[in-house]
Amino acid sequence: GGRVLAGAALAPTAGGRKTVIGIVDSGDLSRRVSTDLPSDEIGRLAATFDTLLERTEQAMARERQFTADASHELRSPLTVIKGEISVALSRERTAQAYRATLSDLELSVDEMCVMVEDMLTLTRASAKQAPTRIGPIDVGILVSQIKTRMDVIAEAKRIDLLSSQSGTRPAMVYGDRLRIQRALTNLVDNALRYTQEGG
Numbered sequence: 001g002g003r004v005l006a007g008a009a010l011a012p013t014a015g016g017r018k019t020v021i022g023i024v025d026s027g028d029l030s031r032r033v034s035t036d037l038p039s040d041e042i043g044r045l046a047a048t049f050d051t052l053l054e055r056t057e058q059a060m061a062r063e064r065q066f067t068a069d070a071s072h073e074l075r076s077p078l079t080v081i082k083g084e085i086s087v088a089l090s091r092e093r094t095a096q097a098y099r100a101t102l103s104d105l106e107l108s109v110d111e112m113c114v115m116v117e118d119m120l121t122l123t124r125a126s127a128k129q130a131p132t133r134i135g136p137i138d139v140g141i142l143v144s145q146i147k148t149r150m151d152v153i154a155e156a157k158r159i160d161l162l163s164s165q166s167g168t169r170p171a172m173v174y175g176d177r178l179r180i181q182r183a184l185t186n187l188v189d190n191a192l193r194y195t196q197e198g199g
Helices: 002-026 041-089 097-125 141-158 177-194
Strands: 133-137 172-176
Touching: 002 041, 041 141, 041 177, 097 141, 097 177, 133 141, 133 177, 141 172, 141 177
Parallel strands: none
Antiparallel strands: 133 172
16 A cells, blocks of 8 residues: 555656656656645745756857857947058058057057956956946047057048037046946947948
8 A cells, every 4th residue: 555655646747757758858847846746845846846947048058149249249349450461461560650650550459458358357257346446537538549559440441431520629438448438349340231332
């Protein structure tokens, strides 16, 4: 009698075990174990396992999104670096011109360093926010620097890249300079990417 009762009580575990094996084999974290199980000890254990599956699925989704965002953001400074190097090597230039090119390249490298630092921070402590460097920024000067760097890409596509500033007062904000620079660079890069040649 005890064997029969124990078998009846543990019967749901066979179905749960098959579901778990299916999840492991397929890698489909959207499936759940406790769907057809009664609300007893085994059902509650399966529900706890489902919670673990849900959190794992969310963590993997965040990782995929972060990878996609990082790939997109790295593309902009890499495009600028490649364009400026190509222009610098296209003909002989003065030492001053080479220094100006290296100065522009340094800005792109700074952006990439911040991105890599953010990735390392998230890898070491995914719940903690990456450190920020808050300070006063003249957005007008920053836009002018970004325009100078992106002119290389614009000229290659025969696109007129224009910027204007009204008045002479500086446009001061407080923020993380490299992150604001990265955001503005991405905006200009997208504009150049989706503007037809000659626009």
